[in-house]
Amino acid sequence: MPDLSRIDEIVASYQSTKSPLIYILKDVQKEFGFLSESVLTQVARVTRIPLSDIYGVATFYSLFTTKPKGQHIVRCCNNAPCWVNGSEEVLQKIKEYLEIETGETTGDGTFTLEFTSCLGLCAVAPVMMIDDQVFGNLTPEKAVAILRDYKTKGSANA
Amino acid sequence: MHRMHVIIAMDPHTIAQGARSIKDALVKNLELAGLSNEIKVVETGSLGIYNKGVVLVVFPDGIYYTGVKIADLSEIISEHLVKGRVVERLHYRDIPEESRAEEKAPRFGKQLRVVLKNAGIIDPESIEEYIAQDGYEAYGKALTEMKPADVLQTVKDSGMLGRGGAFFPTGVKWGFAAAEKAKEKYIICNADEGEPGTFKDRLILEGDPHAVLEGMCLAGYAVGATMGYVYIRGEYYMSIARVRRAIEQARKNGLLGKNIFGSGFSFDIEVREGAGAYICGEETALIESIEGKRGEPRDKPPFPPSVGLWGKPTIVNNVETLATVPQILLKGAAWYKSLGTESTPGTKVFTLVGNINNPGLIEVPLGITLREIIYDIGHGIPNGRGFKLAQLGGTTGGILTSEHLDLPFDLVNLRSIDAGLGSGALLVVDDTHNVVELVQNFAEFFNHESCGKCTMCREGTGRLVELLHKLTSGCGAESDIALIERLASAMMKSAFCGLGQAAPVPILGCLRYFRDEFTALAQQKRQQIPANA
Amino acid sequence: MKTLADLRAIKEKAKQELASREQTAKYRLVVAMGTCGIAAGARTVMTAIIDEISKRGITDTIVTQTGCLGYCDQEPLVQVIQPDKSVITYGKITPELARRIVAEHIGKGNVISEQVFMQS
Numbered sequence: 028m029p030d031l032s033r034i035d036e037i038v039a040s041y042q043s044t045k046s047p048l049i050y051i052l053k054d055v056q057k058e059f060g061f062l063s064e065s066v067l068t069q070v071a072r073v074t075r076i077p078l079s080d081i082y083g084v085a086t087f088y089s090l091f092t093t094k095p096k097g098q099h100i101v102r103c104c105n106n107a108p109c110w111v112n113g114s115e116e117v118l119q120k121i122k123e124y125l126e127i128e129t130g131e132t133t134g135d136g137t138f139t140l141e142f143t144s145c146l147g148l149c150a151v152a153p154v155m156m157i158d159d160q161v162f163g164n165l166t167p168e169k170a171v172a173i174l175r176d177y178k179t180k181g182s183a184n185a
Numbered sequence: 186m187h188r189m190h191v192i193i194a195m196d197p198h199t200i201a202q203g204a205r206s207i208k209d210a211l212v213k214n215l216e217l218a219g220l221s222n223e224i225k226v227v228e229t230g231s232l233g234i235y236n237k238g239v240v241l242v243v244f245p246d247g248i249y250y251t252g253v254k255i256a257d258l259s260e261i262i263s264e265h266l267v268k269g270r271v272v273e274r275l276h277y278r279d280i281p282e283e284s285r286a287e288e289k290a291p292r293f294g295k296q297l298r299v300v301l302k303n304a305g306i307i308d309p310e311s312i313e314e315y316i317a318q319d320g321y322e323a324y325g326k327a328l329t330e331m332k333p334a335d336v337l338q339t340v341k342d343s344g345m346l347g348r349g350g351a352f353f354p355t356g357v358k359w360g361f362a363a364a365e366k367a368k369e370k371y372i373i374c375n376a377d378e379g380e381p382g383t384f385k386d387r388l389i390l391e392g393d394p395h396a397v398l399e400g401m402c403l404a405g406y407a408v409g410a411t412m413g414y415v416y417i418r419g420e421y422y423m424s425i426a427r428v429r430r431a432i433e434q435a436r437k438n439g440l441l442g443k444n445i446f447g448s449g450f451s452f453d454i455e456v457r458e459g460a461g462a463y464i465c466g467e468e469t470a471l472i473e474s475i476e477g478k479r480g481e482p483r484d485k486p487p488f489p490p491s492v493g494l495w496g497k498p499t500i501v502n503n504v505e506t507l508a509t510v511p512q513i514l515l516k517g518a519a520w521y522k523s524l525g526t527e528s529t530p531g532t533k534v535f536t537l538v539g540n541i542n543n544p545g546l547i548e549v550p551l552g553i554t555l556r557e558i559i560y561d562i563g564h565g566i567p568n569g570r571g572f573k574l575a576q577l578g579g580t581t582g583g584i585l586t587s588e589h590l591d592l593p594f595d596l597v598n599l600r601s602i603d604a605g606l607g608s609g610a611l612l613v614v615d616d617t618h619n620v621v622e623l624v625q626n627f628a629e630f631f632n633h634e635s636c637g638k639c640t641m642c643r644e645g646t647g648r649l650v651e652l653l654h655k656l657t658s659g660c661g662a663e664s665d666i667a668l669i670e671r672l673a674s675a676m677m678k679s680a681f682c683g684l685g686q687a688a689p690v691p692i693l694g695c696l697r698y699f700r701d702e703f704t705a706l707a708q709q710k711r712q713q714i715p716a717n718a
Numbered sequence: 719m720k721t722l723a724d725l726r727a728i729k730e731k732a733k734q735e736l737a738s739r740e741q742t743a744k745y746r747l748v749v750a751m752g753t754c755g756i757a758a759g760a761r762t763v764m765t766a767i768i769d770e771i772s773k774r775g776i777t778d779t780i781v782t783q784t785g786c787l788g789y790c791d792q793e794p795l796v797q798v799i800q801p802d803k804s805v806i807t808y809g810k811i812t813p814e815l816a817r818r819i820v821a822e823h824i825g826k827g828n829v830i831s832e833q834v835f836m837q838s
Binding site: 045046047048049050052053080083084087088089090091105106107108110111112142143144145146147148149150151152154156159161162163164 | 197198200201202235236378379380381382383384387419420421422457458459460461462463474475476477478479480495536538539540544545546576580610612614615618623626627629630633634636
């Protein structure tokens with residue numbers, strides 16, 4: 028059972044901020060990894076915002092998650108500028124290598140594969156983001172090499 | 186005083202190629218060599234060179250090095266920084282047409298830098314360097330020598346049109362809020378950049394954050410606001426950090442806070458982070474998000490200048506718009522009007538992406554043609570392939586083909602072919618791509634990003650994906666093309682906000698110019714589909 | 719920040735720092751820093767020049783360096799370059815002479831003729 032008292036502290040730290048719910052949820056997610064029902068219920072209790080509203084916000088934004096995720100989050104861009112530079116092939120290879128579809132987590136809990144909307148790195152397209160690191164000029168082989176590095180060393184050089 | 190400056194471009198593109206560790210190593214090596222007092226290492230925003238690894242520029246010589254690795258640093262230091270000999274094997278001569286100051290424009294071909302005049306020149310983490318380039322001069326002058334109405338009038342006279350995509354006259358928008366009687370008014374800088382292919386705002390925020398803050402301050406003074414918010418996309422970690430730092434520095438120097446320049450005017454700015462939602466670029470959705478709610482667009486009217494954030498009059502302006510305002514105040518409305526074309530004054534920042542040899546960020550006066558951008562500035566299309574189409578303004582942008590290569594870009598000309606400048610993203614697509622697959626990619630994007638509030642957009646984008654998938658997988662019929670057209674025009678008429686209304690634009694554009702490719706796929710089915718499919 | 723004058727004071731100071739990145743400076747001071755120059759003391763000359771320019775608040779001058787000029791017996795060498803004028807090369811420069819070059823040549827426009835090794 029996670030220690031829900033941290034939520035009280037987080038909420039208190041935003042006392043002087045107007046409408047701080049998004050900041051609170053960001054911090055709470057950082058603390059607990061994901062926004063579970065018990066965590067959101069506690070946020071509702073402390074902030075006195077209806078749980079339904081909080082759930083609405085938590086499920087609206089793509090940086091929030093109500094389910095546990097892998098240790099590393101791989102976000103692939105497949106928007107048009109990446110697409111015309113071959114992101115489809117990269118994504119296909121990543122799915123094969125990780126043996127999952129987008130939105131899923133690998134069996135060992137190491138990777139979650141997601142889509143991301145344009146990251147504004149189109150000059151080095153195609154790109155992906157692993158946690159908060161960005162990797163550009165990808166080819167299917169390069170993408171797999173980076174993922175392999177993460178698997179064995181926990182990080183990779185661009 | 187430092188005898189030399191080594192500039193290192195620190196933008197997401199170069200960081201992705203290792204700039205951070207190169208900078209750390211350079212600083213350490215200079216310390217070891219006892220050169221720290223003579224040579225200053227300065228981080229700047231993008232220098233407009235992409236895809237070439239880590240970029241260093243050594244001033245005063247103005248020598249560009251690209252593809253710099255840690256192993257190269259000792260040679261650069263011992264040869265160039267100590268002995269003054271250029272390391273030729275890393276020397277990059279093909280400097281893109283990027284001008285460092287607009288006065289130097291002729292040297293840099295077709296570009297003209299107004300908004301980007303400081304990007305890549307100053308240290309964005311130093312307020313002093315911004316001030317040295319006439320920073321906060323316009324603000325000081327406005328507060329001590331001008332009335333709010335004069336500031337407003339100057340912006341109106343300049344004819345500036347908002348750079349967020351709608352190109353609404355900035356001065357007129359400000360005028361609406363200025364006319365409202367309210368104790369609290371707000372200025373919001375819309376930095377929720379997320380339009381595919383667009384990264385101009387990010388480079389302005391990271392390369393010259395104080396210009397954006399100064400623009401907000403001037404807007405605040407003109408309309409009588411007391412508080413400003415910079416709403417930055419949650420994924421833009423570095424922009425958030427740079428702007429936060431700039432705000433701190435401005436506060437410390439008394440440029441934000443109470444009684445600024447002894448004028449009695451008080452104004453402060455705060456950063457608000459997004460949490461990943463494309464729709465929050467829509468101004469009322471953005472306001473909802475700052476209020477801590479789901480970012481769903483509001484019913485309009487009332488428009489934000491009358492009823493906005495927390496119900497108060499609010500101006501929402503794009504990053505590029507705000508960063509231009511200080512220069513209009515400094516150099517005058519007539520100067521700004523003299524740039525660009527009659528219908529669309531000023532310069533425009535474009536991001537050049539897709540199948541192009543020299544992708545990146547450019548700033549050009551309006552009136553430039555597609556041919557000049559693709560072939561002169563962008564160095565053409567890679568691998569000797571042909572030009573198929575360009576999409577201007579982001580994923581909702583109109584479609585341009587080879588028949589439009591010589592059309593001067595401005596609002597009137599572009600409107601005549603159902604296009605617009607939008608976000609300034611220019612996606613170039615070569616002739617190896619099938620247009621229906623491209624359109625399917627657009628449709629998938631809209632389907633993913635639709636907020637779900639209205640039926641027309643939520644269901645319409647989904648059905649478009651299905652119909653296009655039918656065609657690309659060889660199961661479509663010609664009646665599906667007609668259905669796509671009907672659905673698209675229904676969405677344009679009845680969707681709640683700009684997203685659903687504009688989503689069909691590129692789809693109909695592609696259909697107009699490349700209908701034969703849709704038809705070919707629809708007919709292909711009858712010839713090829715096996716009996717068991 | 720209370721007045722425009724406060725802002726301008728910050729501006730002047732910052733401009734000095736930035737001046738070295740401008741390529742439009744009135745004077746360009748070049749110190750020859752080949753192996754021979756360094757062996758002859760070019761580094762202390764360089765330090766003195768930077769210090770003096772800084773002290774005097776000179777903003778229209780950039781200091782740079784170059785390799786061996788081929789007159790090793792005259793090292794340390796310092797060149798003063800002005801657009802559209804002949805290049806003045808001073809030879810056998812000590813830190814004291816370097817400070818004088820900044821004060822006289824850069825500051826007042828007076829060439830220190832007895833130290834001129836070459837004019838080209």
